[in-house]
Amino acid sequence: MTEELTSAGRPFTHYHAAHxxxxxxxxxxxxxxxxxxxxxxxxxxxxxFFGHLPFVKWVGLPITTFRSRPGTxxxxxxxxxxGDFFTRKYRNARKGMDDLRQALRQGHIVGLTTNIYWLSYxxxxxxxxxxxxxxxxxxxIENGFRVSDPVLEHPVDCLTEDLERAxxxxxxxxxRGFMYYARSVPSHPDLRKACxxxxxxxxxxxxxxxxxxxxxxxxxxxxxxxIASPDKLGFQEACRRLANIVRMxxxxxxxxxxxxFMYAAFLQExxxxxxxxxxxxxxxxxTAIGDIWREFAVVAARIxxxxxxxxxxxxxxxxxxxxxxxxxxQLFKDLDRIARKLKA
Amino acid sequence: xxxxxxxxxxxxxxxxxxxCYALDEKGNYVVVPSAGWAAEEVVNRxxxxxxxxxxxxxxxxxxxxxxxxxxxxxxxxxMNPDILGKTAGLALFRVKRHFxxxxxxxxxxxxxxxxxxxxxxxxxxLTTVPKQPPERESQP
Numbered sequence: 001m002t003e004e005l006t007s008a009g010r011p012f013t014h015y016h017a018a019h020x021x022x023x024x025x026x027x028x029x030x031x032x033x034x035x036x037x038x039x040x041x042x043x044x045x046x047x048x049f050f051g052h053l054p055f056v057k058w059v060g061l062p063i064t065t066f067r068s069r070p071g072t073x074x075x076x077x078x079x080x081x082x083g084d085f086f087t088r089k090y091r092n093a094r095k096g097m098d099d100l101r102q103a104l105r106q107g108h109i110v111g112l113t114t115n116i117y118w119l120s121y122x123x124x125x126x127x128x129x130x131x132x133x134x135x136x137x138x139x140x141i142e143n144g145f146r147v148s149d150p151v152l153e154h155p156v157d158c159l160t161e162d163l164e165r166a167x168x169x170x171x172x173x174x175x176r177g178f179m180y181y182a183r184s185v186p187s188h189p190d191l192r193k194a195c196x197x198x199x200x201x202x203x204x205x206x207x208x209x210x211x212x213x214x215x216x217x218x219x220x221x222x223x224x225x226x227i228a229s230p231d232k233l234g235f236q237e238a239c240r241r242l243a244n245i246v247r248m249x250x251x252x253x254x255x256x257x258x259x260x261f262m263y264a265a266f267l268q269e270x271x272x273x274x275x276x277x278x279x280x281x282x283x284x285x286x287t288a289i290g291d292i293w294r295e296f297a298v299v300a301a302r303i304x305x306x307x308x309x310x311x312x313x314x315x316x317x318x319x320x321x322x323x324x325x326x327x328x329x330q331l332f333k334d335l336d337r338i339a340r341k342l343k344a
Numbered sequence: 345x346x347x348x349x350x351x352x353x354x355x356x357x358x359x360x361x362x363x364c365y366a367l368d369e370k371g372n373y374v375v376v377p378s379a380g381w382a383a384e385e386v387v388n389r390x391x392x393x394x395x396x397x398x399x400x401x402x403x404x405x406x407x408x409x410x411x412x413x414x415x416x417x418x419x420x421x422x423m424n425p426d427i428l429g430k431t432a433g434l435a436l437f438r439v440k441r442h443f444x445x446x447x448x449x450x451x452x453x454x455x456x457x458x459x460x461x462x463x464x465x466x467x468x469x470l471t472t473v474p475k476q477p478p479e480r481e482s483q484p
Contacts, residue, residue, distance in 0.1 A: 265373035
């Protein structure tokens with residue numbers, strides 16, 4: 001937590017968050033005096049997901065995702081909690097930057113979608129062409145902006161030139177300068193209703209999408225593909241694929257275990273909200289599943305590091321993923337049943 | 345994951361820390377800063393090294409006169425021809441054509457300018473590649 005000032009001279013508390021989009025959304029609500037934790041926002045936005053897109057390549061590798069599509073989390077939270085949000089995309093970069101300055105002058109803190117490569121305050125190792133990173137701009141400073149990037153521990157300075165490039169970067173998932181801020185939010189949003197809707201939505205996404213590469217079907221598909229991969233693709237390529245899964249799970253700002261721990265934190269908060277012991281049981285189960293995902297990452301890292309010399313095998317890594325799939329399926333079925341019983 | 349299990353293995357985030365969710369002694373979730381995890385470092389290294397190796401191959405190809413410097417600078421920015429074309433406002437087939445050194449050498453300053461802007465490099469940089477391989481950690 002770090003104290004900062006916004007352009008309106010209000011104090012702003014920077015919270016260290018695991019994930020960018022939930023961190024930004026949480027910051028926008030907190031700035032309006034509604035204290036919502038990141039985990040709560042993540043749950044209400046139905047952020048948890050699983051998907052594997054074998055035909056969509058990113059640096060030559062299929063995309064594996066443990067979260068919902070970038071951008072949907074914010075809009076779902078805004079819809080479920082109510083509130084009046086300004087959102088806009090721009091064709092013209094200059095207009096986009098002018099509007100940002102104007103919104104800051106009016107005293108708002110502004111959320112932006114950016115390309116992570118052009119944000120030079122990031123450690124070099126994390127700068128990849130990825131267009132779905134979200135940040136909060138607090139105020140304009142000389143030659144740049146004061147930025148609260150939720151995945152960093154402290155607010156940082158960002159050059160105007162970098163920010164403009166980052167906002168208007170081209171390529172997959174173009175941000176097109178997407179900018180959003182809260183005009184007003186309800187001071188006592190109906191969290192219970194929002195939680196129930198969000199849980200049902202998450203269960204639908206995990207259990208019922210009739211498409212083989214998403215939800216638990218996708219997880220099983222990927223597990224089987226991983227087991228077969230060294231024979232099918234050769235050891236080198238199989239390692240690359242496996243490494244990519246682990247990167248998506250751990251590295252891309254997930255709070256550990258591909259958002260599973262964050263969702264467990266949400267379930268814990270929801271359990272307190274509804275005083276439901278069943279939900280706290282589910283939270284514990286989700287933590288246990290997250291621990292298996294961490295084990296999967298450890299096994300994968302050993303395979304890659306020792307280049308096939310270790311006793312760890314792709315079959316074991318895939319097997320752990322199948323265990324996760326089985327337990328998550330049960331968890332989401334239980335959650336679906338419980339969410340239907342809960343009263344708003 | 346308990347607070348004591350939050351990995352603090354290595355500090356390769358260049359001093360930054362990342363937030364992890366972990367359980368405290370009472371079983372409540374809290375956010376704990378993590379310095380880095382060895383398992384994650386392995387997979388990140390694989391990705392970073394792969395890029396570095398490919399960039400080095402391109403640099404040598406440029407020095408050997410097989411590819412144009414444009415190709416090197418595109419890869420340095422981790423772009424592909426599609427992203428570069430859109431950023432510079434040029435058609436994809438032209439971008440690909442400009443990877444040929446003989447054609448790149450004859451480009452008009454206006455086109456070079458577009459590439460220089462898109463890649464955030466000066467025109468002098470754009471038309472050359474470093475003679476020595478770049479330092480490991482300071483890439484990109």
